[in-house]
Amino acid sequence: AKRRIQRYVRKDGKCNVHHGNVRETYRYLTDIFTTLVDLKWRFNLLIFVMVYTVTWLFFGMIWWLIAYMRGDMDHIGDSTWTPCVSNLNGFVSAFLFSIETETTIGYGYRVITDKCPEGIILLLVQSVLGSIVNAFMVGCMFVKISQPKKRAETLVFSTNAVISMRDGKLCLMFRVGDLRNSHIVEASIRAKLIKSKQTKEGEFIPLNQTDINVGYYTGDDRLFLVSPLIISHEINQQSPFWEISKAQLPKEELEIVVILEGMVEAT
Known part of the structure; x- marks a missing residue:
């Protein structure tokens, strides 16, 4: 019987080639956009969720630290005290305020006051970085979806x-x-x-x-x-x-x- 030869390109169009012993793996990070687009869907969705969760947690921690260092935690319920963020009484509420700020869904129970310049600066920084994260991640997902592989x-x-x-x-x-x-x-x-x-x-x-x-x-x-x-x-x-x-x-x-x-x- 004739020996079966392993195909170079499979019937579905995928190349039967495995890149092994790649030393300069950092080159994949220099073109991070293409690297993310080329990932499988499960890894792409995992990174999508992780990026947003990490940014919300990171800025939520900063909002909590500002409130803690200003002494807002010691004056919860004090009507004579003006906090940096109204009704921020712990890390969970700081995390929720971070989500409200970055997703621009609108403030309700918690809102920043004008007596906190560091909070205003952080609000500007989070708004700008949140827009960059949205543009990058939504762009990756759009390119991933629009690829006519099928x-x-x-x-x-x-x-x-x-x-x-x-x-x-x-x-x-x-x-x-x-x-x-x-x-x-x-x-x-x-x-x-x-x-x-x-x-x-x-x-x-x-x-x-x-x-x-x-x-x-x-x-x-x-x-x-x-x-x-x-x-x-x-x-x-x-x-x-x-x-x-x-x-x-x-x-x-x-x-x-x-x-x-x-x-x-x-x-």
């Missing part, structure tokens, strides 16, 4: 590719179609042959990539996917399949990767 589920390729004569020329052919009514705008298709190669100097390249011409020079690679289309590659002297015979082809360890690019009409 759009590829309705792009269907033929189960098998065939090699046969077409217009008197030997061609490699396969078919692609779109199941949705909303079209792929500016759709284009490319193909790569992934095969091991040994250079004249003796260097072994395990995953050498070679372009497969599917109509680049004639414009046939620009697709209008209203109905299923047959993609054709002419096997001539410039083709990477030129030196592979019919008997040799089943024994070859190679993989053909098809790349369909375009813009989703809905987005």
Whole structure:
């Protein structure tokens, strides 16, 4: 039986590659926005909840410290004393006041007074930082939601590719179609042959990539996917399949990767 070769790109379009022994992991943090967007949904939601909870707790602690250092905790219920925040009598109420401030839902039972300059400064700082956190986290979630990853589920390729004569020329052919009514705008298709190669100097390249011409020079690679289309590659002297015979082809360890690019009409 023929040995089953592990695929380089799986049928669902995901690359079967694991990046191991990455030393400079700090580079992921330099582009933290893309790193967060690329995370799985469960980690993305966890970070989303944690960021807001930590900021609310952090500023709630500061509001409580201001009240404690001013002596507001010692004058709870004293009508002659003007506290920094009215009706703030503990950490829980400071935490709730922090949530009200950052989410701008409006003050009710607890409200800041004009006799507390440090509280006014903290109010400004929390409002600005809260807006930054909202813009960053909501932006991440919006980009995450708007990614059309599932759009590829309705792009269907033929189960098998065939090699046969077409217009008197030997061609490699396969078919692609779109199941949705909303079209792929500016759709284009490319193909790569992934095969091991040994250079004249003796260097072994395990995953050498070679372009497969599917109509680049004639414009046939620009697709209008209203109905299923047959993609054709002419096997001539410039083709990477030129030196592979019919008997040799089943024994070859190679993989053909098809790349369909375009813009989703809905987005």
